[in-house]
Amino acid sequence: MLEQVEWQMHRFIEALDNEEIKKLFKALPKGKRLRAKLVLKVAGDQPKAVKLAAVIEMIHAASLLHDDVIDEAQTRRGVASLNATEGSKRAVMMGDILYSKGFEELVAFESKIAKIVASAVTQLSIGELMDVKLSESFSPELQSYMQMIYQKTASLIEATAASAALLAGKDEKVYATYGRNLGLAFQIIDDILDITQTSEQLGKPAMHDFEEGKTTLPYIYLYEALDQEGKEKLASLHGKVLDEAERDWIRSMMQESGAIQRAYLYAKELGEEAVRLMRNKNENALAEIVEAMIERNF
Numbered sequence: 398m399l400e401q402v403e404w405q406m407h408r409f410i411e412a413l414d415n416e417e418i419k420k421l422f423k424a425l426p427k428g429k430r431l432r433a434k435l436v437l438k439v440a441g442d443q444p445k446a447v448k449l450a451a452v453i454e455m456i457h458a459a460s461l462l463h464d465d466v467i468d469e470a471q472t473r474r475g476v477a478s479l480n481a482t483e484g485s486k487r488a489v490m491m492g493d494i495l496y497s498k499g500f501e502e503l504v505a506f507e508s509k510i511a512k513i514v515a516s517a518v519t520q521l522s523i524g525e526l527m528d529v530k531l532s533e534s535f536s537p538e539l540q541s542y543m544q545m546i547y548q549k550t551a552s553l554i555e556a557t558a559a560s561a562a563l564l565a566g567k568d569e570k571v572y573a574t575y576g577r578n579l580g581l582a583f584q585i586i587d588d589i590l591d592i593t594q595t596s597e598q599l600g601k602p603a604m605h606d607f608e609e610g611k612t613t614l615p616y617i618y619l620y621e622a623l624d625q626e627g628k629e630k631l632a633s634l635h636g637k638v639l640d641e642a643e644r645d646w647i648r649s650m651m652q653e654s655g656a657i658q659r660a661y662l663y664a665k666e667l668g669e670e671a672v673r674l675m676r677n678k679n680e681n682a683l684a685e686i687v688e689a690m691i692e693r694n695f
């Protein structure tokens with residue numbers, strides 16, 4: 398059914414009747430389609446599920462196009478980003494087109510569904526703004542990080558599960574909590590993989606978050622664990638291009654202090670709560686999505 402979502406997105410794009418848009422859309426890497434999978438697993442038997450999945454994936458793709466411009470990212474999902482190949486102007490406009498076409502289709506849904514998805518987009522935009530602000534200085538506050546990743550990443554996944562539940566006449570609140578926990582765990586694991594994986598595995602430069610200014614959860618836990626001298630050294634490396642010795646120091650302190658393990662355990666706890674909620678509802682496929690995500694390569 399995932400192919401039907403791809404087909405639906407193409408239909409939406411074809412309807413715009415513009416060759417350049419078609420070309421730019423074709424150039425976008427597809428990614429995991431996590432949000433589409435969620436809609437289909439929650440509401441796959443509903444006639445409008447494919448459309449809802451396509452709308453949410455288009456909004457998500459738009460947010461990544463804008464994010465890559467903001468982060469000045471040269472790669473996305475292992476290939477050159479659209480801003481790198483076509484320039485930032487086209488990447489921003491393509492984001493705007495995907496976003497507004499997605500909204501045009503979203504308003505055809507029941508207003509409660511449209512409202513949940515629309516307000517999540519406001520949340521994710523605020524989350525991105527908060528991410529930009531936090532990245533301007535070393536920011537080891539756990540609460541700010543959690544709020545930022547909730548808004549930037551988990552809010553749309555929460556809204557995906559909740560809107561699909563509404564479409565299927567299921568308990569919206571339970572699915573929202575599932576999506577929220579999945580989204581938080583997903584972002585934390587992403588932040589861990591930035592440190593533990595190689596550039597080849599990631600499809601983007603490794604250990605890049607801290608260079609970009611992002612004080613992610615492993616760095617917050619590491620900072621907590623270090624002595625005064627270590628704290629000062631870590632803070633001094635924030636936002637700068639790291640040499641090999643500095644990377645090695647961070648990596649070994651991350652392992653030695655247990656910061657990576659602690660961040661992983663936290664993601665696992667959040668994920669396990671989501672798994673429990675779904676096992677209680679006999680939604681085994683949804684539980685397995687979380688389990689597979691938690692077990693991503695370390």
Ligand code: FPP
Nearest residue numbers: 456459460463464492496521522525549550
């Ligand atoms: C990736 O974060 C970014 C997001 C999950 C959200 C970005 C949101 C916006 C740019 C708001 C604009 C929204 C629309 C719909 C136009 P990351 O940089 O931590 O992850 P990455 O490593 O995948 O880049």
Ligand code: MG
Nearest residue numbers: 464465468470
């Ligand atoms: Mg980014």
